[in-house]
Amino acid sequence: MSDQERAPSPVDTDDRAAVQEEVVPTGGAIVAPTGESRWRALLVPALAILTALIIGGLIIVFSDPDVLEQWTFFFSDPLTALRASWEAVFHAYQALLTGSLGSPAAMWTAVSTGEGLVSAFRPLSETVVAATPLILTGLSVAIGFRAGLFNIGAEGQLIVGAIFAGFVGFTLTGLPTVVHLPLAILAGFLGGAVWGFVPGFLRARTGAHEVIITIMLNQVALRLLDYLLRNPAFQRPGRTDPISKPVETTAQLPHLLGSSLRIHAGIILALVMAWVVWWLLFRTTRGFEFRAVGANPDAARYAGISVPATYIVVMTLAGGLAGLAGASQLLGGVTLYSLTPGFAGGLGFDAIALALVGRAHPGGIVAAAFMFGILRAGATKMQAVTSTPVDIIVVIQALVIVFIAAPALVRAIYRIRARRQVGAEVFTKGWGA
Numbered sequence: 001m002s003d004q005e006r007a008p009s010p011v012d013t014d015d016r017a018a019v020q021e022e023v024v025p026t027g028g029a030i031v032a033p034t035g036e037s038r039w040r041a042l043l044v045p046a047l048a049i050l051t052a053l054i055i056g057g058l059i060i061v062f063s064d065p066d067v068l069e070q071w072t073f074f075f076s077d078p079l080t081a082l083r084a085s086w087e088a089v090f091h092a093y094q095a096l097l098t099g100s101l102g103s104p105a106a107m108w109t110a111v112s113t114g115e116g117l118v119s120a121f122r123p124l125s126e127t128v129v130a131a132t133p134l135i136l137t138g139l140s141v142a143i144g145f146r147a148g149l150f151n152i153g154a155e156g157q158l159i160v161g162a163i164f165a166g167f168v169g170f171t172l173t174g175l176p177t178v179v180h181l182p183l184a185i186l187a188g189f190l191g192g193a194v195w196g197f198v199p200g201f202l203r204a205r206t207g208a209h210e211v212i213i214t215i216m217l218n219q220v221a222l223r224l225l226d227y228l229l230r231n232p233a234f235q236r237p238g239r240t241d242p243i244s245k246p247v248e249t250t251a252q253l254p255h256l257l258g259s260s261l262r263i264h265a266g267i268i269l270a271l272v273m274a275w276v277v278w279w280l281l282f283r284t285t286r287g288f289e290f291r292a293v294g295a296n297p298d299a300a301r302y303a304g305i306s307v308p309a310t311y312i313v314v315m316t317l318a319g320g321l322a323g324l325a326g327a328s329q330l331l332g333g334v335t336l337y338s339l340t341p342g343f344a345g346g347l348g349f350d351a352i353a354l355a356l357v358g359r360a361h362p363g364g365i366v367a368a369a370f371m372f373g374i375l376r377a378g379a380t381k382m383q384a385v386t387s388t389p390v391d392i393i394v395v396i397q398a399l400v401i402v403f404i405a406a407p408a409l410v411r412a413i414y415r416i417r418a419r420r421q422v423g424a425e426v427f428t429k430g431w432g433a
Helices: 015-021 034-063 065-069 078-101 104-113 119-146 155-171 177-206 210-228 265-283 285-295 297-302 306-333 349-357 362-386 391-405 405-412
Strands: none
Touching: 034 065, 034 078, 034 210, 034 297, 034 391, 034 405, 065 078, 078 119, 078 362, 104 119, 104 155, 119 155, 119 265, 119 285, 119 306, 155 177, 155 306, 177 210, 177 306, 210 391, 265 285, 265 306, 265 362, 285 297, 285 306, 297 306, 306 349, 349 362, 349 391, 362 391, 391 405
């Protein structure tokens, strides 16, 4: 068949417009990112967060014995019950925000007088520290989503990346920081990339589903870490417990606000990588190929895109991003510059929720990571000040995910008319893909 007789492919018909198109999961619709649609796309997540906070407030009210006691007199004195409920919720969320972002008044006083800087900025520092690995692992899961792959292996990729970064960090000595630190970061990326390459290669060559492979590789990475922490090459001399040698000071990420605050240069790395992923996905031909494969692998194959090669490249990049998260945690001193059995802390699994909340877009992931960081950093103070259980934070996170995953429910609650559907939803492929 000649070129003139060949049926036009999705790429051939309108390549310039297609490169600019952003596939956004909206509960059954694929829409072009016009200015209005961008704001509408932000409206549902914002309302989902608001709804989760409202329901979380109700849980706070009904889990507080003092407030419940006031509700026993509701019919005789309803204003007292409502006032007690409002105060309980207000003080809980106020403590959450001040524990994660700090007090603006305290910050201004500290800056103007030069005293109390550490205590004033520690909440904000802890929020940034919590958000840093979430940005990188969220990007790892999101780039897989965009190509129709469900990367559940960010946890294992993070662990292996930290192992590689740690080995370079405490094995190489006598190097200057300008050489040693980049080598350790690169090693972290390489370790995660290797761990991501395996499921990508198996998916491309054998059709094995990446969900199953990455779940198994998570366990392999976890046990590999346990084994290495008992190995003389990794275990700290003079210790019998499973803890690695500390990385050399020349391989440590610098602290941005002094050694008294834990915020480190890993946040700069995370934000740079978020921009790189955005540029890759929406400004390059390779990124268009990723999204084309995620939207319709058969059409992409017909257009001349190698689907197996795309799977391999995407999973390798996803693994590398998760490996950077592990490197930033270790080299940034969040775990005291040493590997331990609970090093990952479930960050790889939180990344799945983060990618959903951020709608698999780098900008959304950064925003969602800071939101999760606020919830985590402020939970302790919320419990200390108001005796509200920190489990409420887990409930709020779960509610946010539920409402984000069910946009039709949010639109029904707030009576928002759905956008016109122009295609089928594309986020990740099902088991039969």
